[in-house]
Amino acid sequence: MGGTVTRRHVALRAYACAAAGLFFMTGCTTGKTADGAATSRAPAAASQSSAPQSPPPPSSAAPPAPGSLVPELDESKQPKTAAEARELLARIVITEDAFGPDVVRRTPFEGRPGRWPVLDEGCVWQTTGLPADVLATSTRHFEIPAGNGHGRVQINATVTVHHDRTESGWETARAMEEVLRCPDQTLREGENLKGLLGTAIHQGEQMNNWSEDAFSEFGTYVGPQGGEPQRYYWYQAQFGPVTVAIAAMNAEGFKDETLSNLVVQGNSRMIAQAKQALGKAAR
DSSP, X not given: OTTOOOHHHHHHHHHHHHTHHHHOXXXXXXXXXXXXXXXXXXXXXXXXXXXXXXXXXXXXXXXXXXXXXXXXXXXXXXXOSHHHHHHHHHHHOOOGGGTOTTOEEEEEEEOOTTXXXXXXXXXXXXXXXXXXXXXXXXXXXXXXXXXXXXXXXXXXXXXXXXXXXXXXHHHHHHHHHHHHHOXXXXXXXXXXXXEEEEEEEETTXXXXXXXXXXXXXXXXXXXXXXXXXXXXXXXEEEETTEEXXXXXXXXXXXXHHHHHXXXXXXXXXXXXXXXXXXXXXXX
16 A cells, blocks of 8 residues: 555556446546456455455555554564464454344354355355465354345355455455456356446545445346346445455345445444454554
């Protein structure tokens, strides 16, 4: 960060320029995309053909600007082992109380440990083992049960710990590239995402003063029961080696605005806890 231009930043700018017609972004210039940028959330170890050849070394962030809600990263607090990463996860992951009284745990509550999602060439989500750049990850599943005139609403919360912020930054960049490559995706048989759009905001851009990188995507979700497509949201934020994300699939009769607020609420809780765990103490 701190003004350092890396190939990840080039990938972010290339994404913004490619999406400019959809989001009316300004400041795009014609230029090359990141050479060899990966096109999946599976990092380099999972796909040698899509790996960046020489990822840049991690750069130290500049001290936070006045008014910024992003503290300076204390690199001495970054986990170095999987065990340390799991301890950090336990300080960041959320439970249903982060959303309020209407949200409860879904069964199963915890995702399978040691598994990582990969969007294949056919735009179908698969799972594989943890790639080399991920120390630990955790996904928890929640829902708002059907009732009061609406169907069942699904919410997932994910925290991932990398070795450093360069690796977490590449995860964010790959997430953006997936939207361009696969605007229609298959979660599993009978469950699909359609018409996905995304946007990325780096720290200091468009009033992002709360995350080093912020990424969001939205589209529609079609479930196994059929019916009308419902709104789908994915909000992701990064601080240091950590990414936090909330995914939500709406249901008939539930307000999109209410669900969007819950997604932001859960994401804000996790990124705040990541900053508290890894940020330098205020002087």
